[in-house]
Amino acid sequence: GAVVSQHPSWVICKSGTSVKIECRSLDFQATTMFWYRQFPKQSLMLMATSNEGSKATYEQGVEKDKFLINHASLTLSTLTVTSAHPEDSSFYICSAAELAGGGETQYFGPGTRLLVL
Amino acid sequence: QKEVEQDPGPLSVPEGAIVSLNCTYSNSAFQYFMWYRQYSRKGPELLMYTYSSGNKEDGRFTAQVDKSSKYISLFIRDSQPSDSATYLCAMSVRRGGGADGLTFGKGTHLIIQP
Numbered sequence: 001g002a003v004v005s006q007h008p009s010w011v012i013c014k015s016g017t018s019v020k021i022e023c024r025s026l027d028f029q030a031t032t033m034f035w036y037r038q039f040p041k042q043s044l045m046l047m048a049t050s051n052e053g054s055k056a057t058y059e060q061g062v063e064k065d066k067f068l069i070n071h072a073s074l075t076l077s078t079l080t081v082t083s084a085h086p087e088d089s090s091f092y093i094c095s096a097a098e099l100a101g102g103g104e105t106q107y108f109g110p111g112t113r114l115l116v117l
Numbered sequence: 118q119k120e121v122e123q124d125p126g127p128l129s130v131p132e133g134a135i136v137s138l139n140c141t142y143s144n145s146a147f148q149y150f151m152w153y154r155q156y157s158r159k160g161p162e163l164l165m166y167t168y169s170s171g172n173k174e175d176g177r178f179t180a181q182v183d184k185s186s187k188y189i190s191l192f193i194r195d196s197q198p199s200d201s202a203t204y205l206c207a208m209s210v211r212r213g214g215g216a217d218g219l220t221f222g223k224g225t226h227l228i229i230q231p
Contacts, residue, residue: 002163004160034219036218041125042223043205043221043224044161044205044221045221046218049218091158093160105149105151105163105166106163106219108153108160108162108163110159111159111160
């Protein structure tokens with residue numbers, strides 16, 4: 001149980017294009033989903049928190065107009081990196097939590113490696 | 118001072134040894150503590166979850182929390198080469214991270230030598 005998937009697993013794009021990453025909870029309903037970013041040899045840094053049907057809450061320093069988050073259903077959240085630039089190249093990981101159902105912690109997806117040329 | 122301190126290693130031990138991984142933290146509001154294992158280019162996998170001081174055991178893994186010292190540990194018995202990975206400690210104020218997400222340590226890179 002508690003499986004979270006992400007798609008795509010890796011993507012290479014040109015500077016200035018937009019990239020959409022999907023995060024799905026496969027066997028539970030995720031009332032809350034989180035998006036993290038991880039640079040090489042660094043820890044996971046929380047970017048934003050999203051609850052189904054409401055606007056995402058962004059961490060300080062994360063541009064909400066650049067990183068668009070949509071949590072349209074209890075099993076799907078999407079992160080769109082708009083007008084991507086090389087400095088956005090990173091490992092993006094989502095996690096999902098079933099907080100409303102009594103779930104206690106977060107389960108992570110396999111991550112999406114983004115390379116912006 | 119960072120909220121969560123964790124030695125990045127690498128920590129290299131022979132197969133079969135007992136491994137001790139540690140984190141210290143400064144925020145006394147943290148109540149929930151987790152250990153995740155992360156293989157290269159993969160997402161973190163939950164190993165242990167605890168919310169009280171003391172020990173919690175699951176197979177070869179034992180998580181220890183000392184809230185008075187703001188210190189948590191993960192012990193791995195009978196270590197195997199397949200245990201080679203990066204181990205991340207994580208903690209939160211609220212259950213599941215609540216609205217604040219999880220605060221992670223930097224991760225310790227563990228190498229088990231065959």
